[in-house]
Amino acid sequence: MTDQLPRPRSVRRRLALATAAVAAAGIAAxxxxxxxxxxxAATTLGASAAESGRYFGAAVxxxxxxxxxxxxxxxxxxxxxxxxxxxxxxATEPNPGQFNFSGGDQIVSWAxxxxxxxxxxxxxxxxxxxxxxxxxxxxxxxxxxxNHITGxxxxxxxxxxxxxxxxxAFEWDGSRRQSNLQQQLGNGWIEEAFRAADAADPxxxxxxxxxxxxxxxxxxxxIYNMVRDFQSRGVPIDCVGFQTHVxxxxxxSSYQSNLQRFAELGVDVEITELDVGGSGSGQAAxxxxxxxACMAVSRCTGITVWGVTDKYSWRDxxxxxxxxxxxxxxxxxxxxxxxxxGGGTC
Ligand code: XIL
Numbered sequence: 001m002t003d004q005l006p007r008p009r010s011v012r013r014r015l016a017l018a019t020a021a022v023a024a025a026g027i028a029a030x031x032x033x034x035x036x037x038x039x040x041a042a043t044t045l046g047a048s049a050a051e052s053g054r055y056f057g058a059a060v061x062x063x064x065x066x067x068x069x070x071x072x073x074x075x076x077x078x079x080x081x082x083x084x085x086x087x088x089x090x091a092t093e094p095n096p097g098q099f100n101f102s103g104g105d106q107i108v109s110w111a112x113x114x115x116x117x118x119x120x121x122x123x124x125x126x127x128x129x130x131x132x133x134x135x136x137x138x139x140x141x142x143x144x145x146x147n148h149i150t151g152x153x154x155x156x157x158x159x160x161x162x163x164x165x166x167x168x169a170f171e172w173d174g175s176r177r178q179s180n181l182q183q184q185l186g187n188g189w190i191e192e193a194f195r196a197a198d199a200a201d202p203x204x205x206x207x208x209x210x211x212x213x214x215x216x217x218x219x220x221x222x223i224y225n226m227v228r229d230f231q232s233r234g235v236p237i238d239c240v241g242f243q244t245h246v247x248x249x250x251x252x253s254s255y256q257s258n259l260q261r262f263a264e265l266g267v268d269v270e271i272t273e274l275d276v277g278g279s280g281s282g283q284a285a286x287x288x289x290x291x292x293a294c295m296a297v298s299r300c301t302g303i304t305v306w307g308v309t310d311k312y313s314w315r316d317x318x319x320x321x322x323x324x325x326x327x328x329x330x331x332x333x334x335x336x337x338x339x340x341x342g343g344g345t346c
Pocket of ligand 1: 167314
């Protein structure tokens with residue numbers, strides 16, 4: 001599928017991602033990327049995704065890294081990480097202009113020591129704001145937002161290959177969420193956030209990220225229209241993240257075509273927070289549908305699951321690939337097979 005719009009920024013950033021993916025995947029994956037002759041089925045999620053130039057990541061809580069089962073599973077199976085909470089506004093700027101990067105830095109160093117890539121999540125969101133932000137109005141909030149983006153994106157420049165610049169700004173019906181950002185700053189705030197992120201880290205890929213966008217619907221169409229508008233006006237945006245918090249048996253019949261229509265706008269697409277409530281074959285089948293969709297869309301550059309183990313999931317319906325004892329679930333096998341059998345390179 002050809003892209004319809006010029007995308008010099010994206011091309012530059014895709015090269016950066018390819019480098020990061022190769023570095024993360026290590027020597028074995030480099031040969032897999034270079035040689036097209038009979039690929040051997042890889043035996044871990046990360047190595048398997050790397051065979052098509054993709055990453056397979058997990059959301060990480062730094063305080064779990066001292067648990068052997070957690071660290072071993074994360075380090076063995078994945079080639080990318082994202083901080084589950086440690087890079088959010090409340091964690092990184094607890095007081096105005098006073099940044100605290102300790103939690104995020106811990107995760108970055110752990111990942112870098114193992115050659116893993118790091119996604120950044122998230123610069124601006126209506127939730128998990130520090131209390132001092134919630135009370136700001138007008139230009140005070142605008143300045144705080146830009147200052148926050150600048151401080152965090154500058155600090156992690158060169159460490160993260162992508163940022164979720166703005167998270168969850170739309171409602172189900174496609175209208176803007178009436179957050180403090182929307183109400184105080186007006187419609188232009190998302191664009192302002194992307195411009196600030198681009199100024200702070202010109203090489204990171206800049207994503208808009210949301211949930212409930214698991215098919216062609218009013219919400220995903222509103223985001224699609226925003227991306228198209230950004231592209232036409234040269235607002236810097238490189239990628240769209242599809243959180244994909246779903247449940248076994250959810251109707252995902254337009255999931256792939258939804259990814260594809262965004263890709264055709266000239267942005268990359270990423271599955272950013274995948275988890276599937278359920279168990280057994282139903283859960284496995286839904287995971288398989290999502291992975292197959294990403295593999296079928298050449299601009300789907302990677303998949304992140306929202307946690308390593310059911311034991312520490314934010315949900316209580318066992319939505320992840322490893323159980324409480326770090327045993328591989330049926331869903332794990334379905335995902336690994338889908339990655340190994342998957343279509344073209346990204
Ligand atoms: C969640 C974390 O998993 C929880 O630990 C935290 O209490 C709340 O946030 N969408 C997002 C993520 O973009 O940041 C959220 O993460 C899950 C929903």
